[in-house]
């Protein structure tokens with residue numbers, strides 16, 4: 001056992017319930033201000049309507065906060081839950097968790113999904129969800145030990161700050177010879193000094209004998225965690241078998257799990273080869289389709305992109321099994337062994353890096369004009385161990401670099417740092433500053449929305465120019481896809497609940513390549529069902545990747561290839577086999593819709609959730625500058641003439657730019673209208689009374705929020 | 714000869730990925746295919762020539778990310 005100083009503050013012994021059909025039927029609540037630990041039974045109605053995972057987390061958060069609650073108020077909660085199917089070891093991708101909180105950058109409700117063992121171990125220890133409220137004095141850790149049946153709160157004043165060290169030390173400390181029994185949630189110093197802190201959820205890699213981790217990155221929940229004084233959460237559980245989740249029909253479960261698992265083993269090597277290259281295959285594919293963000297989403301392509309592509313990372317990644325949950329045959333969570341950083345506190349030391357994935361490569365690579373895989377790997381390592389979201393870091397830095405190159409800010413503001421695109425040393429130095437809360441890093445760590453304000457009000461930058469190129473919506477930085485040529489994906493980013501993150505809707509290929517949705521109504525239809533499927537994975541404790549990243553070979557010949565209906569049927573069977581609730585594929589959408597619309601109304605409760613908050617910067621819709629227009633002139637000219645019937649002869653690029661902008665902005669507004677209608681929302685983007693009744697979320701407190709916004713009988 | 718999944722297709726000089734899809738009469742809009750393990754994106758279908766004795770895999774990709 002590794003010696004660390006822990007001072008016990010509170011211990012609650014409990015009798016662990018038997019898991020019944022995927023549920024523990026009780027939840028755990030910790031108030032850090034009072035050190036109170038309590039266990040509450042799970043109400044049947046909550047189970048029925050909110051299902052689990054994201055649904056439970058939203059419900060507990062809704063009850064914890066008021067409309068006026070700010071991210072750093074003690075009543076803000078962090079909720080974590082896996083879901084009824086979470087913890088199934090034989091079905092690919094069945095170990096995910098969802099975390100929710102009021103976000104420091106959006107001011108509204110945030111959800112972030114993550115792998116690692118914590119969520120399943122929490123449930124097997126006897127809790128479907130964990131709610132953390134209040135603020136601790138000093139650094140604390142919370143242990144949820146399902147083996148010894150106790151929950152403990154400790155003061156932990158001497159733990160290191162870096163996440164990879166915390167994960168390692170706490171895993172060793174609580175392992176009792178079985179490190180695989182431990183999962184740690186932690187963040188790092190970057191979470192304390194910025195608003196874009198992430199959470200690292202560990203899983204134990206038996207093959208390599210080390211704790212690895214995955215990130216709940218989006219929306220700064222790591223910063224809330226740090227503000228609450230939590231150094232780490234630890235969950236302990238013993239062996240996991242198919243029986244641990246006590247499914248209603250084990251035989252059926254085994255049957256369907258085997259089918260999906262086998263299909264992945266057979267098809268993945270032929271298709272994306274994710275078991276060897278993770279999501280890095282997307283880099284070149286996105287580049288070829290003009291969708292890889294380059295230099296703050298200005299362009300979608302760069303000839304140097306292959307330097308960051310799958311063949312490079314195939315060589316760099318350490319070979320071995322990389323499933324972030326037991327038995328996931330996609331096993332895409334790769335890492336780099338014996339990496340030696342050239343900067344920062346670990347300069348010259350050998351470290352293990354978890355990643356990089358596509359998002360990190362695009363965000364901390366191409367979008368910064370950096371095409372060196374080792375710099376990206378170093379950024380990845382430091383973001384994780386500092387507890388920073390690689391996407392928000394990348395998109396924020398890209399914005400800063402464009403402002404720097406175009407003279408909107410200068411070295412006076414950056415403290416002498418040269419932040420030109422492609423400056424690797426500058427990007428790494430800025431990252432270290434962000435983590436330490438030093439220099440210009442303090443400003444960048446506040447995220448794009450706050451930087452826009454600071455640059456305009458304090459540095460005198462042109463607010464309109466900044467608004468166009470600052471890639472955030474609702475206060476969340478864009479994830480890493482270029483959307484200029486896909487109106488559906490513009491909606492996939494803008495018409496989301498939490499902000500522009502592709503986990504809700506990824507429609508680029510369906511729209512641009514397959515042309516499945518030429519009309520507004522068809523786009524609206526896709527923006528209705530796609531987010532619902534994705535929401536469903538978050539309710540159940542599942543990873544979205546096995547649904548549609550590896551697809552059956554005959555999928556293209558089915559009636560609706562976009563839905564990968566063979567898999568959806570398997571998921572419905574999986575749900576029935578675990579919970580005993582018999583469902584049809586279509587029911588998955590209804591289950592999700594209740595939670596989805598509830599989250600929309602939650603936004604409303606927090607002062608957002610209306611049409612004006614669904615706007616996106618123009619850079620996401622089309623070319624902002626003459627340079628951008630000129631770089632794809634043929635495409636834009638052709639569209640103006642052939643699609644929109646505009647006479648362009650004799651017009652300057654600037655004039656054409658303005659004409660195109662007007663058209664594209666109108667199209668986005670039209671899309672909004674169509675989507676609201678399809679979702680059963682009014683013209684201001686608020687769910688109607690009829691919709692909330694149909695979805696059975698017409699609780700008095702929901703009706704009250706609607707009434708306050710003019711939605712009543 | 715070119716192997717496309719389980720099918721064997723006759724090869725001809727100068728045959729591109731686009732030609733192959735044409736010969737197969739497969740109208741599906743493949744974003745990418747694999748030629749001898751290497752990904753080829755749609756934009757390059759016309760200019761990518763397939764060598765004789767190649768193995769081609771048509772990736773029925775719908776999404777990603």
Ligand code: SF4
Pocket residue numbers: 092093094095115322323324325328329330331332333543544545546
């Ligand atoms: S597909 Fe990848 S991210 Fe998803 S559960 Fe499996 S290993 Fe984890």
